[in-house]
Amino acid sequence: xxxxxxxxxxxxxxxxxxxxxxxxxxxxxxxxxxxxxxxxxxxxxxxxxxxxxxxxxxxxxxxxxxxxxxxxxxxxxxxxxxxxxxxxxxxxxxxxxxxxxxxxxxxxxxxxxxxxxxxxxxxxxxxxxxxxxxxxxxxxxxxxxxxxxxxxxxxxxxxxxxxxxxxxxxxxxxxxxxxxxxxxxxxxxxxxxxxxxxxxxxxxxxxxxxxxxxxxxxxxxxxxxxxxxxxxxxxxxxxxxxxxxxxxxxxxxxxxxxxxxxxxxxxxxxxxxxxxxxxxxxxxxxxxxxxxxxxxxxxxxxxxxxxxxxxxxxxxxxxxxxxxxxxxxxxxxxxxxxxxxxxxxxxxxxxxxxxxxxxxxxxxxxxxxxxxxxxxxxxxxxxxxxxxxxxx
Amino acid sequence: xxxxxxxxxxxxxxxxxxxxxxxxxxxxxxxxxxxxxxxxxxxxxxxxxxxxxxxxxxxxxxxxxxxxxxxxxxxxxxxxxxxxxxxxxxxxxxxxxxxxxxxxxxxxxxxxxxxxxxxxxxxxxxxxxxxxxxxxxxxxxxxxxxxxxxxxxxxxxxxxxxxxxxxxxxxxxxxxxxxxxxxxxxxxxxxxxxxxxxxxxxxxxxxxxxxxxxxxxxxxxxxxxxxxxxxxxxxxxxxxxxxxxxxxxxxxxxxxxxxxxxxxxxxxxxxxxxxxxxxxxxxxxxx
Numbered sequence: 001x002x003x004x005x006x007x008x009x010x011x012x013x014x015x016x017x018x019x020x021x022x023x024x025x026x027x028x029x030x031x032x033x034x035x036x037x038x039x040x041x042x043x044x045x046x047x048x049x050x051x052x053x054x055x056x057x058x059x060x061x062x063x064x065x066x067x068x069x070x071x072x073x074x075x076x077x078x079x080x081x082x083x084x085x086x087x088x089x090x091x092x093x094x095x096x097x098x099x100x101x102x103x104x105x106x107x108x109x110x111x112x113x114x115x116x117x118x119x120x121x122x123x124x125x126x127x128x129x130x131x132x133x134x135x136x137x138x139x140x141x142x143x144x145x146x147x148x149x150x151x152x153x154x155x156x157x158x159x160x161x162x163x164x165x166x167x168x169x170x171x172x173x174x175x176x177x178x179x180x181x182x183x184x185x186x187x188x189x190x191x192x193x194x195x196x197x198x199x200x201x202x203x204x205x206x207x208x209x210x211x212x213x214x215x216x217x218x219x220x221x222x223x224x225x226x227x228x229x230x231x232x233x234x235x236x237x238x239x240x241x242x243x244x245x246x247x248x249x250x251x252x253x254x255x256x257x258x259x260x261x262x263x264x265x266x267x268x269x270x271x272x273x274x275x276x277x278x279x280x281x282x283x284x285x286x287x288x289x290x291x292x293x294x295x296x297x298x299x300x301x302x303x304x305x306x307x308x309x310x311x312x313x314x315x316x317x318x319x320x321x322x323x324x325x326x327x328x329x330x331x332x333x334x335x336x337x338x339x340x341x342x343x344x345x346x347x348x349x350x351x352x353x354x355x356x357x358x359x360x361x362x363x364x365x366x367x368x369x370x371x372x373x374x375x376x377x378x379x380x381x382x383x384x385x386x387x388x389x390x391x392x
Numbered sequence: 393x394x395x396x397x398x399x400x401x402x403x404x405x406x407x408x409x410x411x412x413x414x415x416x417x418x419x420x421x422x423x424x425x426x427x428x429x430x431x432x433x434x435x436x437x438x439x440x441x442x443x444x445x446x447x448x449x450x451x452x453x454x455x456x457x458x459x460x461x462x463x464x465x466x467x468x469x470x471x472x473x474x475x476x477x478x479x480x481x482x483x484x485x486x487x488x489x490x491x492x493x494x495x496x497x498x499x500x501x502x503x504x505x506x507x508x509x510x511x512x513x514x515x516x517x518x519x520x521x522x523x524x525x526x527x528x529x530x531x532x533x534x535x536x537x538x539x540x541x542x543x544x545x546x547x548x549x550x551x552x553x554x555x556x557x558x559x560x561x562x563x564x565x566x567x568x569x570x571x572x573x574x575x576x577x578x579x580x581x582x583x584x585x586x587x588x589x590x591x592x593x594x595x596x597x598x599x600x601x602x603x604x605x606x607x608x609x610x611x612x613x614x615x616x617x618x619x620x621x622x623x624x625x626x627x628x629x630x631x632x633x634x635x636x637x638x639x640x641x642x643x644x645x646x647x648x649x650x651x652x653x654x655x656x657x658x659x660x661x662x663x664x665x666x667x668x669x670x671x672x673x674x675x676x677x678x679x
Binding site for chain 2: 033034035036037038041182183211215217218220221222224240241244245252253270273274275
C-alpha cells in the first residue's frame with residue numbers, strides 16, 4: 001500500500017513537472033503542397049530534426065535560467081502569396097516567437113511587405129513578427145522590412161565567383177547564352193540580375209537568352225535559339241523539371257557547350273533523378289554539400305525525419321541553431337504575457353549578429369539582414385553532385 | 393525559313409499530345425453532352441499508375457508500364473464516372489462540371505502528395521530516334537504519338553460505327569430517353585464511355601510522359617486547358633476534329649512562340665480560340 005502511495009505521489013510529481021515544462025514555439029511555413037512540396041517537406045524535416053537535437057541536449061535556456069523545449073509547427077503556404085500572408089497572420093496570432101520561411105520568393109516579397117518597415121515606427125501598423133527565411137532566395141528581399149532576416153546564399157557572390165573561376169579554368173570560353181524560366185520569380189531574377197550581370201562583369205559576351213515557362217514541356221524552339229547562338233557557356237536559370245526538359249532537348253539537337261551552368265536550386269536530387277545523364281558535367285554553386293562532420297550529421301538526422309539535405313533545408317537546420325543562440329543571448333522569457341517583447345528581443349538579437357556558425361563554416365551577416373554564406377561549386381558526375389571546387 | 397518550317401513541324405508533332413487529350417474530352421461530350429474537366433488529370437494519373445509496375449517488378453519494359461497505364465486509365469475513368477456523374481444530378485449542368493473540377497484538383501493533389509511534387513522519370517520509346525534531312529529534324533517519339541493518335545481515332549470510329557456498343561453509345565448520345573425505351577441501359581453505356589475514354593487517356597498520359605521524359609503534376613492544368621481548346625476548335629463531339637485541331641494548336645503555338653516570344657504565346661492561342669467561338673462556333677468539324 002505504501003509502495004502504491006509513493007508511486008502515485010511520484011506520478012503526480014512527474015505530471016506536475018511536465019505541466020510546468022516551458023516551451024518555445026518556432027513555426028515554420030512554406031510550400032507543402034503543389035509542385036514545390038518537396039521544399040516544404042525538407043524544411044520541416046530539417047527544423048524538426050534540429051529541434052530534436054536541441055531538445056535532447058536539454059533545450060534552450062531562458063531568462064530566468066530555466067530550460068525550455070523547442071516546439072516546431074509547420075504550416076503550408078502553397079507557394080502562394082495570399083496564402084503566405086494569411087499563414088503569417090495566423091502565426092502572429094499564436095505564441096510562436098519567430099517564423100521560419102517561406103519557400104518561394106514570390107511569397108517572401110509581398111509577405112515582407114506586410115511587416116513593419118522600420119522598428120519603432122509608430123505610424124507603421126505592419127506586423128511586428130520576426131521572420132527568418134531559409135529558402136526564398138531572390139536577391140535583396142530582406143531590406144523590405146527590418147523584421148525580415150534571411151539565411152539564404154548570396155547568389156550574386158556565388159555566380160560572380162563561379163564566372164571568375166570559369167575564366168581561369170576555361171580561358172577559351174568567351175561567350176554565354178542563357179536559358180530562363182520566365183514566370184518564376186527566383187529563376188527570372190537569377191538570370192537577369194545575377195547570372196547575366198556577373199557573366200558580363202567577368203568579361204564574357206552574353207549572346208542572348210531563351211525563355212520558357214515553368215510548366216512548359218516542349219523546348220525545341222528555345223534550344224534551336226541556343227544552338228544558333230553557339231555559345232561556349234550555356235547558363236540555365238530554371239528549376240529541375242524544365243532544366244531536365246531543356247537538357248534532354250539539347251541532347252536531341254546536339255547542343256554541347258564547353259560549360260553548362262545551372263541554377264542553385266537545381267543542385268538537388270530532383271535534377272539527378274530527372275536527367276542525370278543529360279546533366280552530366282553541369283556546374284552549380286551551392287551553399288551546402290555534406291562534406292563537413294556537422295553537415296553529414298545534419299543530413300543524417302534530417303533523413304530520419306524523412307527529409308533530404310540540400311542548400312535550402314540545411315539553411316532551416318542552421319536557422320534553428322541560430323535562433324537557439326539568440327534566444328539564450330537575448331534572454332527570452334518564454335512567458336506568454338511577454339510574447340511581443342520576446343519577439344522584439346529575437347528581432348534585435350538577429351539584427352545584432354555579425355556572423356553565425358553554419359554547416360559549411362562561418363556565415364557572415366550583412367547590414368541589410370542577409371547572409372553571406374560559404375559556398376562551393378558542385379558538378380553532376382555519374383548521377384551524383386560532386387564537389388568540383390571550393391573557392392574559399 | 394528553315395526555322396519557321398522546323399517550328400511548324402515541331403508544333404504539329406507536339407500537338408499530337410493535345411490531340412490525344414482532345415479526343416477524350418470530345419468523346420465524353422459527344423455521348424453525354426457534358427464536359428469532363430478531370431480528363432487530362434485522370435490521364436496523367438493513369439500514366440503515374442503505370443509506374444506502379446516498376447515498384448513490383450523493377451526494370452519492367454516500357455510496354456509493361458504503358459499497359460499498366462492503359463488499364464489504370466480504364467479504372468480511373470470508371471471511378472471518375474461514378475464520383476462525378478453517376479450520383480450527381482445531371483439535369484443541373486453545373487453539378488457535373490464542378491464535380492469534375494473538384495476531381496481534377498483531387499487527382500492533382502493526390503499526385504503531389506504521393507510524389508512530393510517531384511517529377512518522376514518515365515520510360516521513353518523512340519526518344520533517341522531523330523529523322524534528319526539536313527538541318528531539318530523530326531522527333532521519333534512524337535511521330536509515335538502522332539501515329540497512335542491516328543490509330544486511336546480509327547479504333548474509336550470503328551468502335552462507334554461497327555459495334556453494338558457503338559450503336560448503343562450513338563443512340564444514347566442522340567436520344568437518351570428513346571434509347572432507354574429501346575432497352576439500352578443508359579448508365580451502363582455512359583460508364584462504358586468513361587472506361588473507353590479512360591483507357592485512351594491511359595495511353596495518352598503514358599505517351600505524353602514518354603515524350604516529355606518525365607511526369608509532373610505541372611502537366612495537368614496546361615493539358616486540361618489545351619485539351620479544351622482543341623475540343624472547341626475541332627468541334628465539340630468530333631473525333632477527327634480533335635486530332636486536326638490538336639495538331640493545329642500545336643503548330644500555331646510554336647509559330648506564335650517563334651515570332652512573339654513565350655510570354656505572348658498563350659495569349660495568341662486564346663485569341664485563336666475566341667476567333668473560332670465568334671466566327672465558327674461549331675468548330676472545324678461539325679459532329
